[in-house]
Amino acid sequence: MVEEKIELIESHEHPLDGYLRKGRIPHIFCPGCSLGSITTVIVDAILAAGLDPKKVAVVSGIGCTGRISGYLNFDSFHTTHGRAIPFAIGLGITDPERKVIVISGDGDLFAIGGNHFIHAARRNADITVICVNNFNYGMTGGQVGPTSYIGQFQTTAPYGAVEEPFNLPDLATSCGAVYVARWTALDVRRMKDSLVEALSKKGFSFVEVLGSCPTTYGRRNQLAEGKMILEFYKDHTELQHGADTREVGIEKDGPLIVGKFVDIEGRPTLTDHLLDLQKRGRASVSKE
């Protein structure tokens, strides 16, 4: 048996130095919350995708996930509840070279902001949307949300959630997203590779990350520690690249299908259309 040598490195530098804002750490996330590690994965992916940091902008709505933008040392925008996507579209249009990433939660993106999501996918806006789905409204204290599964207990669902939740990958796919994937917070390597793909893609790409929220979700649903949620993910995850998104809805105790579901080439993006309109506009002038 060969003994693995572990060398401790002492350093005053952190691999993410320069990519997190000075003076903003420690973050506000709860112990056991996955948002910290997801933030790391997002930064790793931005670097691995080879994006020029000056040309990266992150936009968030409101909620726990919405706070990620404020820790990142890119051009970062923390907007109103539900409105990150249209803000991001306006921001992106001003420079086609800019990569605009929307990072927000399930309540922000799919309850109050749902209309913007489906239209952004329809028009193939050039943004990457990363949704950390924690199945509830964390920051406001654990209310039921649009991704809460039937039977889930939350402060405003004291007898269990009764409504059908959104199947986010299927929603994105049916509205025209060109890249759709889902991972759990545990799948850090696959998540990073997938994010690199999503970020490198033109048009509307969507990645759902199932997060761990022990404080306001787990405690009420027999998953009171972050570790328990991740263990649940480990036991229930099934990797199915290319799965039919209609089949990946989430049910209580059911399997969690993860993978890359959609990766389409060639669909013209909003930027393509707008630049084409400029050509047509200029042509109409020279005709006059």
Place this chain on the structure above:
Amino acid sequence: MSKEEAELLEVMTGKHFVTGNIAVAEGSLAAGCKFFGGYPITPSSEIAEHMARRLPQINGHFVQFEDEIASIASILGASWGGSKSMTATSGPGYSLMVENIGLGMMTETPCVIVNVQRGGPSTGLPTLVGQQDVMQTKWGSHGDYEPIVISPSTVQESFDLVISAFNFSEQYRLPVTFLMDETIGHMSEKLVIPAKEKIKIVNRKKPTVPPEEYLPYKAGKDLVPLMAIAGDGYRVMMTGLTHDERGYPEISAEAQEKNVRRINDKIRKNKKKIIKTEEYKLDDADIALISFGTSARAAKGSVNRARKKGIKVGLLRLITVWPFPDERIDLLADQVKKIIVPEINYGQITREIERSSHGKTEVKGIFKLGGAIHTPEEILKEIEKGK
């Protein structure tokens, strides 16, 4: 088409006969607007339609969004991307926009919102005039902020003053509301567009220090911070949360005092430079009319008619509705025995005038609740009662 040719097209120098809606669209282009995000609504839709045709010609962008909330959010985003941006709507759409107008106030984002007023509340009178959104433009969003709101009375002013709206928004870093109404929006009048070099344009001041020395929300004497935009390398940090000079969220009473006091004071303390009124035959008046927008036209007509009858009456027209010219009205209250306020609502500006005249003179509103504008004769009747 070259860049220079595109620039020429931004300003349609010459004489035109157009509606207020077309004039405001052309004015925005002359001011340098390069992005319009909007949602159709009567009676403002012609602005969106005109921008959809014109912006692509001058290397700008038009996007019709899924609703007014997306529209206002998009123009805030575009402003942070460095484009002058605008949206246009009417009452119901403005109601949907107010939350993000608050975001624009808190984050000090230059942009222009045109509200072509119709009768309300609710769906009200889609095709007919109203002036019922005056108070909403002041108090619409929650929290304390000091808006700049400009109201044109003519087609020419729809062009000229929307340029001022853009200039104010850039100079003081805030969303400026351009408060039109259905009558001005839909009527055609002569519009003279001057040569491009004759049009005064103000652009936001940008930082020049190295990024590590830049404090995005530290302001100088004018209380307006320098604005770095996305892509400048300053790693912009924008949040609707109360923030410190670095732009970092700080949830405390102290940070709130500093932050919110400054975004209000930058307008309050500069209001002498912002407020614009027109005074017509007020010097010797013992009755004053105070009005704005379409109503001010009929008010002026009634002054002329009354003067012919030897009644000493004059008009104070509010060109900027907000900030409010309290001090001028306070003085006027010393001079005249009656102030008459024609407005197409149930007494919005009238209350402000009561407040700022401190009970020193009678204030009488003439209210129409929407759908029709005052005639000069109707106002004259009230003048004759007071003589």
Place this chain on the structure above:
Amino acid sequence: MARVEVRFAGFGGQGIGLMGRLVGEAVALYEKGKNSVMTQSYGPESRGGASSADVVIDTEEIDFPKATELDYFVVLSEEAYNKYIPKLKKGGILFVEENLVHLDDNANKAKQIFKIPATKIAETLGSKIFANIAMLGYVCANAKDIVSEEALVTVMKQKIKARYIEKNLIAFKKGKEYKQEG
């Protein structure tokens, strides 16, 4: 010159709005010392039904932009006639499309009534769409304080599409030269 109020009215599709725009623009941009304001009804009645366009003309600044007491009423449909004839002031002047409008007692308040078969004239040019311009020619020749021919033709040449302008100018001339019987 005192204020002059003109209303053009007819049914949707007759090009009533264009009549108002052409006259308004001709006055505002090409008549020295005159101002004009053009307004259109924006209610549901502007789709189908009665359509109208008002032009207010004055040498003074136009304070009140709407027409309330018409000096001229130019009408090309029965429905529009019935709807708006009460607005014609006593002693005002009426222009009617004689085959489309039945006059009643209300017309008696007019100082003068000018009748023209504008649609028939237009049809001799191949389409009734020229009826509005034929009517404008007639108005231009007979109403002295609305707009000059020179100004109106200048604007027509700018605003009417090249492929239609020739026939419109003929329609205008025919209207201008038309003399009513009796």
